[in-house]
Amino acid sequence: MKIFHGTENAKISRPTVLTLGVFDGLHLGHQKIMQTVVERAKVTNSVPTVITFDPHPRAVLYPENAPPLLQTLDQRLAALEFFGIEQTIVIRFTKNFAGQNAENFLREIVHDRLQSREVYLGKGFAFGKNRGGNIELLRRMSAELGFFADEVGEVCLRGKRVSSSRVRQALFDGKTNLARRMLGRPYGVEGQIIHGFERGRTIGFPTANLKPHNRVIPKFGVYATATLINNVWRRSITNVGIRPTFAGDKEPSIESYIFDFDGDLYGDVLRVRFLHKIRDEKKFGGIDELKTQIEKDTRRALNYFSRQGVKNMLDII
Numbered sequence: 001m002k003i004f005h006g007t008e009n010a011k012i013s014r015p016t017v018l019t020l021g022v023f024d025g026l027h028l029g030h031q032k033i034m035q036t037v038v039e040r041a042k043v044t045n046s047v048p049t050v051i052t053f054d055p056h057p058r059a060v061l062y063p064e065n066a067p068p069l070l071q072t073l074d075q076r077l078a079a080l081e082f083f084g085i086e087q088t089i090v091i092r093f094t095k096n097f098a099g100q101n102a103e104n105f106l107r108e109i110v111h112d113r114l115q116s117r118e119v120y121l122g123k124g125f126a127f128g129k130n131r132g133g134n135i136e137l138l139r140r141m142s143a144e145l146g147f148f149a150d151e152v153g154e155v156c157l158r159g160k161r162v163s164s165s166r167v168r169q170a171l172f173d174g175k176t177n178l179a180r181r182m183l184g185r186p187y188g189v190e191g192q193i194i195h196g197f198e199r200g201r202t203i204g205f206p207t208a209n210l211k212p213h214n215r216v217i218p219k220f221g222v223y224a225t226a227t228l229i230n231n232v233w234r235r236s237i238t239n240v241g242i243r244p245t246f247a248g249d250k251e252p253s254i255e256s257y258i259f260d261f262d263g264d265l266y267g268d269v270l271r272v273r274f275l276h277k278i279r280d281e282k283k284f285g286g287i288d289e290l291k292t293q294i295e296k297d298t299r300r301a302l303n304y305f306s307r308q309g310v311k312n313m314l315d316i317i
Helices: 030-043 057-061 073-082 102-113 135-145 164-172 177-185 288-305 308-316
Strands: 002-005 014-019 046-052 089-090 115-120 147-154 188-195 208-212 221-229 232-239 253-258 267-280
Touching: 002 253, 014 030, 030 046, 030 115, 030 147, 057 177, 057 188, 057 267, 073 089, 073 177, 102 115, 102 135, 115 135, 147 288, 177 188, 177 267, 208 267, 232 267, 232 288, 232 308, 267 288, 288 308
Parallel strands: 002 089, 014 046, 014 115, 046 089, 115 147
Antiparallel strands: 188 208, 188 267, 208 253, 221 232, 221 267, 232 253
């Protein structure tokens, strides 16, 4: 996938079919937009293209209310490529850009520079000064400039619209199954493996201590997870939290015990996907009680992994 940072750097060889948005998480609603763009690009012999923004517009305009993002920019770009986008233009979002006239942006960038044949927006999305760049403006200008514009309908689950904020809330509530259904895949974080206190090793459960790049982590607790090592998804069990049994641990951590693996991972960047919540985090009376609970958690995780549907998921995750 070609990635351009700023519209001034974009070099267009063919006309485009285009969409605009932040697309944090690339949930089912976003995927529907990407599917539309990719399919229409094939029909019109165009390049499926995304314009996205970094940082999140609310982080610039309303920083006190800005949401923590589900993905880093690199993760978002990789997901866009996975869903068939061939060209992404990353616009650095600033207050100056927010004040740009939407009509000028459509005329000078979308039409003149990107030669867009068709433009699709997610339902309710708008950009530019006073959010003037909405579907009504696109449809009005499409008649003048000669491109087609349309809005892609939302995706609903359990009678509610799938959204990035709803995915975040599900994760904060520990509802990883619901988050997975809205994302179309298990939620994952990635980060570098760092040295911890090595307490797990002393009780027979050595863990990989992950310093996450992602800002959104699930509710404190124990989860059945999948960890990507050397391009193979391995069964694992992961604790998210502050390890309340040990006094003095204040910083939240993500620690994964990987089944049937004893290699050295320090310094590696790993990806962990959360499949199923086993229990909430709790404080135990001591090491022996904690070890007993970890053994129970491990048995529950192995029982979860033994299910045929989960076995199949690990093959394609």
